Amino acid sequence: MNTEHQTVRSKNENPFKGMGFIKFWIVSTLFCMTFPVSALFCYFIMGRVKTKQLVKALVQDFLQTALIVIVVVAIIMWAIYHYLSGLF
Numbered sequence: 193m194n195t196e197h198q199t200v201r202s203k204n205e206n207p208f209k210g211m212g213f214i215k216f217w218i219v220s221t222l223f224c225m226t227f228p229v230s231a232l233f234c235y236f237i238m239g240r241v242k243t244k245q246l247v248k249a250l251v252q253d254f255l256q257t258a259l260i261v262i263v264v265v266a267i268i269m270w271a272i273y274h275y276l277s278g279l280f
Contacts, residue, residue, distance in 0.1 A: 206245045206248065206249055207242075207245065208245055208246055208249035209249060216249070216253070219246075220250055220253060223246070223250065224250075231243070231247075234246060
């Protein structure tokens with residue numbers, strides 16, 4: 193019973209989340225540069241579940257990056273406004 197639970201758990205774990213930064217960056221860059229072909233390649237070679245996990249990891253990475261960029265730009269704009277508003 194314990195091995196069945198581990199088997200189901202290992203199928204649900206996303207192997208792309210455990211990748212290092214550089215390795216995932218290379219995979220995501222190659223996937224995005226050759227998008228239609230790479231999606232079909234992943235679907236037929238790795239299967240539907242792994243492709244779904246890869247796309248989910250790519251979307252999560254994109255949203256995380258977008259959020260970080262928005263926060264950094266907002267802080268920079270606030271700092272510029274805060275320090276320049278005293279001059280006028």
